[in-house]
Amino acid sequence: MTNHSPTARRIAKTILNGFDAYFADFQNITLGAKARFETAAWPAVHETNKERIDLYKVKANQVLKLVHSVTSKDTTQLELWGQAKATYSQLIANNNNYEIAETFFNSVFCSQFQHAHIHDSHIFVKSSRAPDEKPLRDYSIYISYNGRHGLRAMIEDILADYEFSIPWEDLERDLEHICDALRDGPLAGKLEDEDDEQRLRVDMLESVFYRNKAAYLVGRLMFAGEVIPLILPCLNNGRGSVYVDTVIHDNDSASIIFSFTRSYFMVDAPIPSRFVRFLSTIMPLKEKSELYNSIGFHKHGKTEFYRHILAHMKVSNDKFIIAPGIKGMVMSVFTLPSYPVVFKVIKDKFDNPKTVTEEIVKEKYKFVSRADRVGRMADTQEYTNFIFYRNRFSEELLKELQTLAPSKLHVDDKWIIIKHLYVERRMEPLNLYLDVADEPQTIAAMEEYGNAIKQLAAANIFPGDMLLKNFGVTRHGRVVFYDYDELCPLTECNFRKIPEAQTAEQELADRPWYTVAEADVFPEEFRLFFSGNPVARKAFEDQHSDLYDYRYWQRLQERIRAGRIESTFPYRRKVRFPRLPIKRLR
Numbered sequence: 001m002t003n004h005s006p007t008a009r010r011i012a013k014t015i016l017n018g019f020d021a022y023f024a025d026f027q028n029i030t031l032g033a034k035a036r037f038e039t040a041a042w043p044a045v046h047e048t049n050k051e052r053i054d055l056y057k058v059k060a061n062q063v064l065k066l067v068h069s070v071t072s073k074d075t076t077q078l079e080l081w082g083q084a085k086a087t088y089s090q091l092i093a094n095n096n097n098y099e100i101a102e103t104f105f106n107s108v109f110c111s112q113f114q115h116a117h118i119h120d121s122h123i124f125v126k127s128s129r130a131p132d133e134k135p136l137r138d139y140s141i142y143i144s145y146n147g148r149h150g151l152r153a154m155i156e157d158i159l160a161d162y163e164f165s166i167p168w169e170d171l172e173r174d175l176e177h178i179c180d181a182l183r184d185g186p187l188a189g190k191l192e193d194e195d196d197e198q199r200l201r202v203d204m205l206e207s208v209f210y211r212n213k214a215a216y217l218v219g220r221l222m223f224a225g226e227v228i229p230l231i232l233p234c235l236n237n238g239r240g241s242v243y244v245d246t247v248i249h250d251n252d253s254a255s256i257i258f259s260f261t262r263s264y265f266m267v268d269a270p271i272p273s274r275f276v277r278f279l280s281t282i283m284p285l286k287e288k289s290e291l292y293n294s295i296g297f298h299k300h301g302k303t304e305f306y307r308h309i310l311a312h313m314k315v316s317n318d319k320f321i322i323a324p325g326i327k328g329m330v331m332s333v334f335t336l337p338s339y340p341v342v343f344k345v346i347k348d349k350f351d352n353p354k355t356v357t358e359e360i361v362k363e364k365y366k367f368v369s370r371a372d373r374v375g376r377m378a379d380t381q382e383y384t385n386f387i388f389y390r391n392r393f394s395e396e397l398l399k400e401l402q403t404l405a406p407s408k409l410h411v412d413d414k415w416i417i418i419k420h421l422y423v424e425r426r427m428e429p430l431n432l433y434l435d436v437a438d439e440p441q442t443i444a445a446m447e448e449y450g451n452a453i454k455q456l457a458a459a460n461i462f463p464g465d466m467l468l469k470n471f472g473v474t475r476h477g478r479v480v481f482y483d484y485d486e487l488c489p490l491t492e493c494n495f496r497k498i499p500e501a502q503t504a505e506q507e508l509a510d511r512p513w514y515t516v517a518e519a520d521v522f523p524e525e526f527r528l529f530f531s532g533n534p535v536a537r538k539a540f541e542d543q544h545s546d547l548y549d550y551r552y553w554q555r556l557q558e559r560i561r562a563g564r565i566e567s568t569f570p571y572r573r574k575v576r577f578p579r580l581p582i583k584r585l586r
Contacts, residue, residue, distance in 0.1 A: 004083040004084075004086060004087045005080070005083055007071045007073045007080060008080055008083035008084040008086075009084075009087050010070045010071060011067050011070065011071065011075075011080070011081075011084040011087075012084045012085075012088040012091055013087075013091065014063065014066050014067050014070050015063055015067065015084070015088060015104065015105050015108050016088060016092065016101065018059060018060075018062065018063030018066065018104070018108070019100075019101045019104040019105075021059065022055065022059035022060075022104065023097065023100070025055055025059070026052060026055060026056075026296070027268065027270070029048055029051060029052045029055070029266075030052070030266045030267065030268055030269075030296070032048065033045075033048075033208075033210035034164075034165075034208065034210070034215075035165075036048070037164075037210050037214075037236060038164055038165050038166050038236065038242075040213075040236050040238055042212075042213055042565040043563065045210075045212065045213070046372060046565070048266075049264070049266075049370070049372070050370045052264075052266070052296060053264075053298070053369065053370050056107070056299050060104065060107040060108055061111060063108050064108050064111045064112055067108065067112075075112060076112070076113070078117060078122055081109060081112075081123075082121050082122055085105065085121075085122060085123060085124070088101075088102075088105050089128040092128070093128075093129075096270075096271045096273075097271060097272065097273070098127075098128065098129065099273060099300065099303075100272060100297060100300045102124035102127060102128060102303070103124070103299055103300040103302075103303045104299075105123065105124060106123045106124055106303065107299060109123045110123075110384070114384075115384035115385045116385060118385060118387065124303075125307075125310075126307070131273075140206075141205060141206060141207075141271070141274050141275060141278065142203045142204055142205045142206060142219065142278065143161060143203070143204055143206055144201060144202070144203050145157055145158055145201065145202045145203075145204065146198075146200065146201050147197045147198050147199065147201070148198055150197045150198070151179050151182065151183070151187075151191075151197045151200060152176075152179050154200060155175055155178050155179060156171075156175055158202065158204055158217070158219075159171065159174070159175070159217075159232075159244075161204075162208060162217055164215075164234075164242050166236070166240050166241050166242055167240075167241050167242070168242060168243065169237055169241040169243040169579075170243065170581060173581055174243055174244040174577070177244065177247075177577040177578075178232070178244060178247050181246075181247045181249070181577075182221070185247075185249050185250075186221065186228045186250070187223065190223060190224065199223065199224075200221065200222070200223050201221075201222045201223070202219055202220070202221050202222070202230060203219050203220050203222070203278075204217060204218070204219035204230070205217075205218045205219060205275065205278060207267045207269060207275075208267065208268075209266075209267045209295075210265065210266040210267065211262065211263055211264070211265045211266065212263065212372060212374075212567075212568065213235065213236065213565070214233050214234065214569075215233075215234045215235075216231055216232070216233050216234070216257065216265075217231065217234065218230075218231050218279075218282075219231070220278075220281060220282050227281055227282065228249055228250075228282075229248060229249055229250065229253070229254040229282040229283070230247070230248075230249060231247070231248035231249075231253075231254055231257060232244050232246075232247055232248075233245045233246055233248070233257075233569075233571070235567075243579070244577065245569075245576050245577060246571060246575045246576050246577055248571060251282065251283060251284070251285070252476055253571060254282050254283050255283050255285065255476070256478070256570050256571070257570045258279065258283060258286065258290070258291065258294045259375060259478075259570065260290055260293065260378060260379045261375045261376060261377060261378055261379065261474075261478070261480050262294070262373060262374075262375050262570060263371075263372050263374075264293065264294060264295065264296040264298065265295050267295050267296075269295055272292065272295060272297050272300075275291075275295060276288055276292060276295070279291050279294075287304070287305070287308060288304045288308070289301045289303075289304035289308060292304055293379060298381075301381070302381050302383070305381065306383075309341075312338070312339055313389070313392065316336070316338045316339070318336060318337050318338045318392075319336075319392050319393060319394045319397075320334050320335065320336050320343075320392055320393050320394060320397055321334060321336075321394045321396070321397055322334055322394075322397050322400060323335045323342050323426075324429070324432065325429040325431070325432055325469060326429070326431065326469045328483065329347075329350055329351035329352075329354045330346065330347060330350050330351075330354055330356070330361060330485045331344045331345060331346060331483075331485075332344070332345045332347055332400055332401055332404045332405055333345075334397050334401075335426055336392075340425060340426045341423050341424060341425055341426050342423070342424050342425075343386075343418075343421050343422070343423055344421060344422040344423075344424065345401065345404075345405045345408050345418060345420070346358050346361055346362075346405065346408070346420065347404045347405050348404065348405050348406060348407050348408070354485070356485055356486070360485075361485045364484040364485055364486075364487055365380055365422060365484055367484075367487070368380060368484050368487070371459070371461060372459045373459075374455045374456065374458070374459045374568045375455065375478070375480075375568065375570050376455050376479075376480055376481055377456070377461075377481050377484075378424045378427070378480055378481075378482045379424070380423065380424050381422065381423045381424075382420075382421075382422055383418075383421055383422075383423060384419065384420055385417055385418075385419055386417070386418045386421055387415055387416075387417050388415065388416045388417075389415065389416075390411065390413065390414055390415055390416050393416055398411075398416070401418075407419075408420055408421070425474075426472075427472025427473055427482065428472060428473045429468075429469050429471070429472055429473075430445065430449065430468045430471040430473055430479060431467075433445060433473045434468065434533060434536050439535060442535050442536050442539055443539040443542075443543075444477065445477075445479060445536075446536055446539035446540040446543060446544070447539075447543050447544075448473075448477065449468070449471060449479045449540065449544075450540060450543055450544030450547060451479070451544075452471065452478075452479045452480065452481060453466065453544075453547060454544070455568050456481060457490050457556055458556065458560075458566035458568065459566070459568070460489050460490045460491060460560050461487060461488075461489065461490060462487060462488055462489070462490045462492075462493050463481050463483075463486070463487050464485075464487050464488060465485075465486045466526065466529055467529055468529060468530075468536075470482065470483035490553070490556065490557060490560060491557055491560055491561060492519060493519055493520075493521045493553070494517065494519045494520050494521065495521050495522075495523060495553040495554050495557070496520055496521070496550055497522070497524070497550045498514075498522050498524050498525075499514045501513070521553070522550070523547060523548050523549060523550050523552070524548055524550075526547060526548055
């Protein structure tokens with residue numbers, strides 16, 4: 001090992017020990033997912049999700065205190081951290097999870113310096129080594145199955161190897177459903193005789209992916225040079241047994257299951273990078289950052305995103321611009337046309353009639369990061385002191401930021417540093433989408449818009465401001481909520497019916513003649529969101545008129561307060577298998 005100072009070596013070893021302790025605790029929380037699924041302990045599922053998300057910051061702060069305790073030297077010396085980084089690089093040289101260990105080192109450094117001095121000489125802006133390119137088949141993260149005895153026997157072997165502690169509800173039924181779906185779907189017209197089935201191969205990840213009330217068996221089906229996703233969502237029937245709910249076998253549907261709008265999976269991934277590489281083979285359009293996020297390593301997902309956009313900046317020349325759409329009252333939003341994200345900066349002063357504060361807005365975003373997003377809220381990454389080249393900013397954007405959020409900026413001749421911002425996946429605002437949508441697209445979008453509101457409500461989330469501009473449309477056509485400054489738990493709202501006017505003066509009044517408390521919500525007023533778009537309004541009312549009824553919301557509140565956790569599915573209900581026993585003719 002290169003001769004660095006004893007203090008630097010102690011700091012490096014302390015951080016690595018802290019990383020190992022964090023990773024072990026992360027894994028132990030994750031390993032409990034199987035028992036929670038089998039016992040249908042749904043409240044515990046949500047609590048442990050929050051616990052695991054919070055674990056990272058807790059451990060990083062603990063390690064920083066330990067760093068201070070192992071030396072009497074001044075830990076604000078950047079030279080000392082440069083030496084510690086060099087030592088740390090040597091310590092993790094043979095570590096399977098070196099890339100996540102690098103991110104942990106960065107987090108401790110950033111806690112020490114409040115995210116200042118971001119430079120590769122002090123932290124791992126670039127990774128210490130090139131990505132692992134060994135053939136994935138050398139790793140023991142998946143089991144391969146062949147169709148030597150036919151498709152049905154192969155699927156039966158797969159289900160037998162995933163040993164839950166509770167039995168299958170009806171294994172024969174599930175096998176028949178899965179085989180029928182594959183033969184009618186990705187294998188349609190490809191299996192001309194029984195010999196063709198013998199050429200099938202399936203690779204299944206050994207670890208089960210748990211999220212909310214489901215367990216996902218994840219793999220890939222190979223036939224004639226084609227790689228086909230094979231995902232089997234399994235549900236607990238609440239009576240002590242489990243069943244396969246459907247089979248997912250296309251890239252888009254797999255991508256939705258691993259979407260940025262979903263909560264993180266709990267999956268026993270002792271070497272996360274290998275899982276990410278496997279998942280990339282069935283979702284080739286997903287960035288590594290999203291896949292790391294999806295399996296719970298959201299801090300390293302931030303690192304991967306940062307490195308990816310730095311690389312993109314080197315091969316692009318377009319400029320950051322103000323994001324299209326109606327400007328918000330709380331955030332200034334900008335984007336790079338060639339890159340699929342938006343950057344959101346909290347304004348120094350909010351437009352009327354907004355009464356929230358900057359701290360409240362930050363709390364809302366923190367709430368979303370720990371909540372069950374049920375596929376209807378965008379995951380948001382928070383950054384401090386994000387550095388941009390000044391010459392990549394349009395003059396219009398720079399002027400807006402200097403006008404609306406000057407306290408968040410540091411600008412010189414070369415750089416623009418934004419002291420605090422959020423990054424989200426870019427989507428087309430729903431109001432703009434509807435401006436150019438034809439009637440079938442409008443009807444589908446309004447079905448999605450209503451479903452988004454209902455699914456968020458079932459997860460105890462009320463969007464607050466449900467204007468169409470606050471929802472976006474993904475590339476898969478899903479409608480997602482992304483404006484969080486007024487959201488709140490549904491159970492904190494007071495849903496009311498608008499009182500009947502008692503006099504002509506009351507009926508004609510331009511302001512409410514009845515008292516309105518801060519938490520009051522009048523669902524009848526939701527019709528106002530469609531002013532100027534009668535086609536969208538009719539489509540919405542044909543499908544979701546129940547949302548105008550205050551009693552709908554009150555009943556939902558009662559179920560939530562009674563401890564009921566609703567089921568949500570990252571796939572269409574129409575693809576779910578029927579549960580009735582299959583009658584077989586012999």
